[in-house]
Amino acid sequence: MSLFELVLRNSFRKKTRFTLTCLSVIVAFFLLTTLAGIDHALNASVSNSNQYRLMTSHKISITRSLPINYQQKIKALTGVADASYVSWFGGYFQNEKNQLAVMAVDHHSYFDLFDEYQIPAEQLASWKNTRTGLVISQSIADKYDWKIGDKIPLSSSIWMNKEGVFNWEFIVSAIYQKKDGTTDSNRIFFQHLYFDKARAYARNMASWFSTKITIDADAEKVSKVIDKLFDNSDAATRTTTEQVFVKEQAQQFVDMAMVIKVVLIAVFFTLLLIVCNTMIQVNRERLNEVAMMKAIGFSSISLVKQVYLESLLMLTLGAVLGSLLATLTLSQVQQQFIDFLPGIAISPSHYLTVLILAISAAGLCSLFPAITIKKLVISETLGAKS
Amino acid sequence: MNTSTEEQANNIIFKDINKSYSKGDNTVVVHDKFNLEIKSGDFVALMGPSGLGKSTLLHLMGGLDRPTTGSVEIGGQRIDNLSESKLTRWRADNIGFIFQSHHLLPVLSAQGNVELPLSLTPLNKKQRQQHAATALTLVGMAERAEHFPKELSGGQEQRVAIARAIVSDPKILLCDEPTGNLDRKTADEILALLKKLNNDFGKTVVMVTHDLKAAEYASRVINLEEYIAQGQQQCVEEELK
Numbered sequence: 001m002s003l004f005e006l007v008l009r010n011s012f013r014k015k016t017r018f019t020l021t022c023l024s025v026i027v028a029f030f031l032l033t034t035l036a037g038i039d040h041a042l043n044a045s046v047s048n049s050n051q052y053r054l055m056t057s058h059k060i061s062i063t064r065s066l067p068i069n070y071q072q073k074i075k076a077l078t079g080v081a082d083a084s085y086v087s088w089f090g091g092y093f094q095n096e097k098n099q100l101a102v103m104a105v106d107h108h109s110y111f112d113l114f115d116e117y118q119i120p121a122e123q124l125a126s127w128k129n130t131r132t133g134l135v136i137s138q139s140i141a142d143k144y145d146w147k148i149g150d151k152i153p154l155s156s157s158i159w160m161n162k163e164g165v166f167n168w169e170f171i172v173s174a175i176y177q178k179k180d181g182t183t184d185s186n187r188i189f190f191q192h193l194y195f196d197k198a199r200a201y202a203r204n205m206a207s208w209f210s211t212k213i214t215i216d217a218d219a220e221k222v223s224k225v226i227d228k229l230f231d232n233s234d235a236a237t238r239t240t241t242e243q244v245f246v247k248e249q250a251q252q253f254v255d256m257a258m259v260i261k262v263v264l265i266a267v268f269f270t271l272l273l274i275v276c277n278t279m280i281q282v283n284r285e286r287l288n289e290v291a292m293m294k295a296i297g298f299s300s301i302s303l304v305k306q307v308y309l310e311s312l313l314m315l316t317l318g319a320v321l322g323s324l325l326a327t328l329t330l331s332q333v334q335q336q337f338i339d340f341l342p343g344i345a346i347s348p349s350h351y352l353t354v355l356i357l358a359i360s361a362a363g364l365c366s367l368f369p370a371i372t373i374k375k376l377v378i379s380e381t382l383g384a385k386s
Numbered sequence: 387m388n389t390s391t392e393e394q395a396n397n398i399i400f401k402d403i404n405k406s407y408s409k410g411d412n413t414v415v416v417h418d419k420f421n422l423e424i425k426s427g428d429f430v431a432l433m434g435p436s437g438l439g440k441s442t443l444l445h446l447m448g449g450l451d452r453p454t455t456g457s458v459e460i461g462g463q464r465i466d467n468l469s470e471s472k473l474t475r476w477r478a479d480n481i482g483f484i485f486q487s488h489h490l491l492p493v494l495s496a497q498g499n500v501e502l503p504l505s506l507t508p509l510n511k512k513q514r515q516q517h518a519a520t521a522l523t524l525v526g527m528a529e530r531a532e533h534f535p536k537e538l539s540g541g542q543e544q545r546v547a548i549a550r551a552i553v554s555d556p557k558i559l560l561c562d563e564p565t566g567n568l569d570r571k572t573a574d575e576i577l578a579l580l581k582k583l584n585n586d587f588g589k590t591v592v593m594v595t596h597d598l599k600a601a602e603y604a605s606r607v608i609n610l611e612e613y614i615a616q617g618q619q620q621c622v623e624e625e626l627k
Contacts, residue, residue, distance in 0.1 A: 013493050296478065297478020299474050300470075
């Protein structure tokens, strides 16, 4: 009879209790792993952004537009290498479930600034010469089976064209590849020039500007100079680095993640109480057996080790199943959310964290039984003083 | 000569034992200047009314409890001043316990329960199984080796508990009301088994019991009430001298 065999048999002594406690552990680790996947996506979008690019939007809100003639004024500033502008189109294909991240961009400058999108030169040239041309990602092309030359109807829930409809006609002109696996591969681009001429309102306005600074320039100083330049205009600006901008955009999710984290801590604390309580109850029920084992020569350390291994078995089993379930769920969710929140993934280090958590929690849950075992007086537990 | 020395070396000697417990603000004195010697190889029945400290004596002999003052010497070694870990090791090597309630682990078969104390020894799995099988055969439980406690009768459970107590070949068997929960016939079988272990294997058996019939199996019966009274009388006489 090995120690491990005894631990196994003791663990499954009360199957219902073991199963229910294990289920609570599974739920806690499922939540933890799911959050880790979402957290990974949020952080990935921030770390992938460029610190040498500035984002200039309307001071009041990003939903307000800025005049596109700001581009030339920004380009003329010291420390600025290039500037481009973008308007958010949104859009969907066929029905609103197929949401797409479509943007109208300045076709002369945009891809000079954003060189992470790798487009064959002839396709880029073709796109620049095609007024209604689209630049799409390889993953979008694969998903919808779009090829170069295909006519694609896209609809917008924001922008009406001059014909008074929300349906826009495009032609696929170029397909970009991901440069390093981190670039957002779900964006679609078309010419701002076409957008301006075809839309029914807000012409010559853009949602934001992207500015590339020179390597020796101070991003903070250039940002201040840009904002100062438009301080007294009708459309004052707010400029930050791309990293900060993305971080701020993600902040709404990060706040949500913070709420989830707080809930998760509460869940974990409750879990700890549940498992602790279970182990205390288990130990109390077996006090006579523990006393007998002490009497026949088992040391307190050996008995505490048994309790610890029992807790560890329950927590590890729950942690493995919970994490596995979350990983499987996230792999499905990732496909559903690829346009909305790309980069959902579990880093290998997370599994190490899970393991460390299970080991530590097992230690904490064994603490009270360990004290009881250590303090247990065999003669008082096993027999009355007659 | 050698046998005599060996026998003496395994004697149980209580010297001026004081044992008291705190109960709230009061102190309950269980034993006061108690002296006793049990010879190696004896079968001793400790009898007397409840509350006199019979079980306490048994626990002191087995190193489950410590005297408030005085010494407990077994086999020439004082055990009352051993550290907790040394005492635990000493118990595993020298003492076999048999209690009124058998305290078998319900998750283990009879074989598994008997093997349990052997997991503290350097014996390998096969050796442990062989030793446990021998002990179970000795108590007449070989055929029930794979049965779990809930599948055994009270008498059978107590036999398994005895097998567990003797499997590591201790010199001393301490029995606290071993037949208290059993019917007469089963009790007699258990007592005959203890007698056999005493006679054939030279185990020192100390048994706490209220059962006069059980005491008949012992080679020495100590009525604790009378023993203590005699001891006090002797003390008074010695003081008067």
